[in-house]
Amino acid sequence: MNNMEKSRGNLLLEFFSEEIPARMQLNSEIQLQNLLVKSLTQRDIAFESFKTFSGPRHLSIIIKNIELEQKDQEIEKRGPRFDANRKAIDGFLKSNQLKIDETIIKETNKGKFYFHSQMIKGQKTYEILPDIISEIVNSFVWPKSQRWANTDLKWARPLRNIVLLLNNDVVKGKVEIGKNVFLNFTNFTFSHRYSDKKIVINKIENYEQLLEENFVILDRNKRLDKIINDTSSLLDKGKLKLVNDKSLLEEVVGLVEYPNILIGSISKEFMKLPREVLSTAMRVHQKYFSITDKENNLESKFLFVANSIKEKDRDFRVIEGNERVLKARLSDASYFFENDITNTFQNWNEKLKKVTFYESLGSLHDKIIRMANISKIFAKDFGVQSELAKQAAILSKADLVSEMVMEFPELQGIMGGHYAKIKNEHEEVTKAIFEHYKPKGVSDDLPETKLGSLLSMVDKIDTLVGFFSIDKKPTGSKDPFALRRNSFSIVQILINFKINLSLNELLKPSLKEYCCSSKSIKRNIIDFMIDKLKFVLSNQNNRMDVVNSVLNTKIVNDIPIKIISSRIDSISKFNKNNDFKIFLANYKRINNILKSEKFPNKTEFPVDLKFFDTIEEENIYKLSNSFSKEIIKKGVCEKSQDILINYLIKMNEPISLFFDNVIVNHNDNNIRINRLNLLKNLHNSISKFSNFELIED
Amino acid sequence: MSVNNSFQKIITSLQSFWIDQGCVLLQPYDLEVGAGTFHPATVLRVLGPDPIWKAAYVQPCRRPTDGRYGENPNRLQHYYQFQVIMQPSPEDIQNLYLESLYFIGLNPKDHDIRFVEDDWESPTLGASGLGWEIWCDGMEISQFTYFQQVGGIEVKPVASEITYGLERLAMFIQKIENVYDLDWDGIEKNKGGKTYGDIFLQQEKEFSKYNFEKSDTSFLFKQFNDAETECKNLLDDKKNPIALPAYHQCIKASHIFNLLDARGVISVSERQSYILRVRNMARSSCLAWMGKLNE
Numbered sequence: 001m002n003n004m005e006k007s008r009g010n011l012l013l014e015f016f017s018e019e020i021p022a023r024m025q026l027n028s029e030i031q032l033q034n035l036l037v038k039s040l041t042q043r044d045i046a047f048e049s050f051k052t053f054s055g056p057r058h059l060s061i062i063i064k065n066i067e068l069e070q071k072d073q074e075i076e077k078r079g080p081r082f083d084a085n086r087k088a089i090d091g092f093l094k095s096n097q098l099k100i101d102e103t104i105i106k107e108t109n110k111g112k113f114y115f116h117s118q119m120i121k122g123q124k125t126y127e128i129l130p131d132i133i134s135e136i137v138n139s140f141v142w143p144k145s146q147r148w149a150n151t152d153l154k155w156a157r158p159l160r161n162i163v164l165l166l167n168n169d170v171v172k173g174k175v176e177i178g179k180n181v182f183l184n185f186t187n188f189t190f191s192h193r194y195s196d197k198k199i200v201i202n203k204i205e206n207y208e209q210l211l212e213e214n215f216v217i218l219d220r221n222k223r224l225d226k227i228i229n230d231t232s233s234l235l236d237k238g239k240l241k242l243v244n245d246k247s248l249l250e251e252v253v254g255l256v257e258y259p260n261i262l263i264g265s266i267s268k269e270f271m272k273l274p275r276e277v278l279s280t281a282m283r284v285h286q287k288y289f290s291i292t293d294k295e296n297n298l299e300s301k302f303l304f305v306a307n308s309i310k311e312k313d314r315d316f317r318v319i320e321g322n323e324r325v326l327k328a329r330l331s332d333a334s335y336f337f338e339n340d341i342t343n344t345f346q347n348w349n350e351k352l353k354k355v356t357f358y359e360s361l362g363s364l365h366d367k368i369i370r371m372a373n374i375s376k377i378f379a380k381d382f383g384v385q386s387e388l389a390k391q392a393a394i395l396s397k398a399d400l401v402s403e404m405v406m407e408f409p410e411l412q413g414i415m416g417g418h419y420a421k422i423k424n425e426h427e428e429v430t431k432a433i434f435e436h437y438k439p440k441g442v443s444d445d446l447p448e449t450k451l452g453s454l455l456s457m458v459d460k461i462d463t464l465v466g467f468f469s470i471d472k473k474p475t476g477s478k479d480p481f482a483l484r485r486n487s488f489s490i491v492q493i494l495i496n497f498k499i500n501l502s503l504n505e506l507l508k509p510s511l512k513e514y515c516c517s518s519k520s521i522k523r524n525i526i527d528f529m530i531d532k533l534k535f536v537l538s539n540q541n542n543r544m545d546v547v548n549s550v551l552n553t554k555i556v557n558d559i560p561i562k563i564i565s566s567r568i569d570s571i572s573k574f575n576k577n578n579d580f581k582i583f584l585a586n587y588k589r590i591n592n593i594l595k596s597e598k599f600p601n602k603t604e605f606p607v608d609l610k611f612f613d614t615i616e617e618e619n620i621y622k623l624s625n626s627f628s629k630e631i632i633k634k635g636v637c638e639k640s641q642d643i644l645i646n647y648l649i650k651m652n653e654p655i656s657l658f659f660d661n662v663i664v665n666h667n668d669n670n671i672r673i674n675r676l677n678l679l680k681n682l683h684n685s686i687s688k689f690s691n692f693e694l695i696e697d
Numbered sequence: 698m699s700v701n702n703s704f705q706k707i708i709t710s711l712q713s714f715w716i717d718q719g720c721v722l723l724q725p726y727d728l729e730v731g732a733g734t735f736h737p738a739t740v741l742r743v744l745g746p747d748p749i750w751k752a753a754y755v756q757p758c759r760r761p762t763d764g765r766y767g768e769n770p771n772r773l774q775h776y777y778q779f780q781v782i783m784q785p786s787p788e789d790i791q792n793l794y795l796e797s798l799y800f801i802g803l804n805p806k807d808h809d810i811r812f813v814e815d816d817w818e819s820p821t822l823g824a825s826g827l828g829w830e831i832w833c834d835g836m837e838i839s840q841f842t843y844f845q846q847v848g849g850i851e852v853k854p855v856a857s858e859i860t861y862g863l864e865r866l867a868m869f870i871q872k873i874e875n876v877y878d879l880d881w882d883g884i885e886k887n888k889g890g891k892t893y894g895d896i897f898l899q900q901e902k903e904f905s906k907y908n909f910e911k912s913d914t915s916f917l918f919k920q921f922n923d924a925e926t927e928c929k930n931l932l933d934d935k936k937n938p939i940a941l942p943a944y945h946q947c948i949k950a951s952h953i954f955n956l957l958d959a960r961g962v963i964s965v966s967e968r969q970s971y972i973l974r975v976r977n978m979a980r981s982s983c984l985a986w987m988g989k990l991n992e
Binding site: 005018019020021023056145146147148149150151157158160193194195255256260286288304306307308313314317318320321322324325326327328331335354357461589 | 767768769770771772786787788791792805806807808809810811812813814816826827828829832834835842843845849853854855857874888964
């Protein structure tokens with residue numbers, strides 16, 4: 001035990017810099033950990049555990065029980081080949097000052113070679129550390145970084161100090177950060193900005209505590225907990241609650257070293273502004289949280305997190321200052337709001353003519369006209385009036401040139417909805433405009449209303465088709481126009497509303513609007529959407545293989561989306577049914593026979609009745625024909641998918657009998673081909689329903 | 698007794714503070730600019746020739762689209778910045794800044810001071826840097842930038858720029874909610890004291906009208922083209938270009954562009970090309986200043 005204590009110790013590394021942007025901190029913590037662990041492992045220096053910290057200025061890691069000495073390193077040198085000439089072998093021995101009995105012969109994948117292995121004593125960890133730190137500093141990657149003064153090194157913000165302690169002693173050394181510019185390793189860091197004292201760290205185990213005493217909470221989770229606990233105790237007294245805003249909370253954690261929760265008041269005159277305006281003005285510019293009562297009504301209060309120690313006088317001043325700022329912000333917002341409500345949608349739409357949607361895709365005004373045309377076509381499918389669909393589309397983008405949205409782009413749609421309401425537009429229209437940017441991601445809520453869903457979908461189809469038509473489709477990780485998210489949203493709406501439209505039908509009007517007749521563009525869009533359909537459907541607890549089997553049919557472009565869903569449901573339901581399993585086995589058997597044959601690229605293959613010499617052949621012939629008719633008749637009916645599967649199951653017996661009593665590989669080639677074609681036609685008609693080959697056993 | 702925090706006192710305090718830090722105290726550049734950065738003392742000087750350059754100055758700034766006819770308590774189309782440029786960026790520059798606040802009567806320890814990420818980019822100057830906006834009790838009172846590039850050229854050594862929004866700062870210190878109520882001179886009203894409104898309200902009204910309604914756009918378009926041509930001519934002789942007058946024309950063009958923008962006569966698609974034209978002027982002037990125009 002004693003030995004272990006001597007051979008191991010703790011390590012502290014801290015990068016102290018000017019305020020690092022909140023959004024980068026958590027990642028930097030992870031990166032620091034990865035880089036250091038990698039460097040230590042590469043050098044065979046073992047350790048027990050680590051803990052990382054990050055905040056505005058302190059980024060640090062403590063490694064527990066790290067070995068104070070590197071493990072001895074075995075270095076192996078390869079000499080000449082075993083069968084090399086004497087001269088080469090002597091040369092190797094001489095240059096390494098070896099005798100022949102100090103070498104060994106080893107087999108490698110390139111043949112037998114002479115080897116010499118040598119143990120090199122492990123270095124002391126403190127001797128290696130400066131190299132490691134320099135390696136970390138130089139390989140650190142920030143999303144955005146800068147130089148400062150005469151440095152060449154780039155860091156998110158100027159790096160001012162590096163603490164490096166091993167076993168509580170400062171490690172001697174430095175890191176070069178520019179030509180003849182160095183940072184020496186130190187044993188001190190700095191306290192909260194408020195006092196900015198130099199803090200000497202004598203013991204690593206006291207590091208966290210010592211800084212907390214100096215009002216820097218290093219652990220971001222502790223800062224988060226403090227914010228949450230202090231908030232709830234402050235609000236409970238007033239029976240209020242905080243509007244949940246996780247991402248704001250995480251940002252605020254990165255803006256403070258010592259959180260101090262304060263609450264300010266909003267002047268009553270502003271409470272008439274739409275709720276979203278209030279919360280956006282508070283959130284975006286000021287990073288304030290909104291507060292509501294238990295019934296979710298917005299309170300005329302706001303909560304914010306100051307970076308300070310509680311002190312009555314100061315807190316009072318800070319609150320007063322923040323209230324003044326908010327008042328100025330909200331009077332700006334009121335000014336925009338008042339101006340906007342005296343403006344008209346016609347006026348805004350006129351302005352949209354001057355705003356380009358995208359180069360060669362026309363103006364935003366062109367976009368709403370296209371959207372209106374498409375909306376009318378699909379109105380019925382969404383169960384809404386076509387006049388309202390058209391009106392919603394026409395008004396949908398006006399708010400983009402309103403003063404409020406120019407100031408707060410995140411209020412797009414929301415302001416349009418409010419303004420349409422004020423202008424006494426139809427309620428369905430106002431709600432549709434309000435929510436037509438939803439869903440904003442795979443996990444966002446869908447629009448609640450039918451008209452909103454239609455408008456959202458049409459907007460997104462127009463964007464998708466537009467960008468594909470000018471060859472701006474996403475490539476690799478690049479998707480600058482968010483087309484992936486866009487088509488996810490389209491697919492989610494289609495599935496959720498059980499829309500009775502096929503991909504072909506969906507894209508046709510939009511392709512027409514863009515005068516795009518290219519088959520390959522259409523093919524690309526359809527493939528793109530099928531890919532998203534696959535993702536969304538398999539995320540709905542469907543088996544991937546079942547989803548694939550239905551989407552991998554040749555005619556999938558013509559199958560309405562709601563049929564695709566219900567077909568997947570039906571197949572999933574039958575998956576455990578024994579008869580269905582027999583059917584699958586039969587289908588795969590047919591598939592295997594056909595696989596080894598070559599067929600011309602046709603949909604229908606000639607079958608001559610005169611070559612039949614068994615009843616089984618006739619039965620299969622009938623089955624194949626009647627299923628072909630059946631799938632045309634019932635394939636597009638949502639409720640008939642089960643019936644069709646039952647139909648398939650009923651084929652089990654005739655197919656089994658066929659295999660029992662009919663030899664496909666007949667000596668007479670005419671008969672052989674006739675039988676193969678018979679099976680091929682059956683296979684083709686079944687495959688219009690689903691490509692069962694893809695279903696796993 | 699409010700002499701100590703009058704608008705003009707804040708200016709003179711900042712001046713004497715930064716003089717003590719070794720800055721040369723300059724006067725505003727005598728052209729309309731959108732920000733203190735445009736002053737040649739910043740744009741050109743950070744590119745050399747001396748690697749040490751420290752300057753401080755007040756710069757009146759014009760942002761024509763921010764005009765509100767004197768009706769908005771916080772927005773002006775003409776306002777003042779106090780600009781400090783230090784090259785190379787000093788190690789204790791953040792502390793120097795905080796001390797300067799203390800010096801003008803704003804003790805950082807009595808407030809909640811925050812450095813919030815705000816990267817700066819000027820498309821027309823081809824300039825960019827990383828830094829923060831500085832919040833005092835939630836109010837943005839300054840901008841802080843480590844210059845990385847100007848005119849598309851790497852700034853070496855890196856300079857730090859501090860820009861105080863003087864009206865904002867004074868409103869904060871005087872606890873005033875309407876910019877026009879700012880105490881300018883610390884003299885009582887009945888003794889002839891002046892407020893910000895006494896001095897600038899009429900100007901805001903008239904210039905808002907000019908910016909949004911009255912400016913002659915065909916005249917402005919012509920002026921823009923003329924400035925561009927002049928700039929090119931001045932740099933024509935690649936061996937002996939005259940960089941400062943060329944850059945002077947670039948500043949002119951930039952302001953004319955802002956005026957045209959306020960009239961809404963530059964379409965979205967044209968906008969980019971105008972910005973690019975100003976940037977080209979800025980870049981060539983910077984290269985000329987460095988004697989690298991023909992490289």
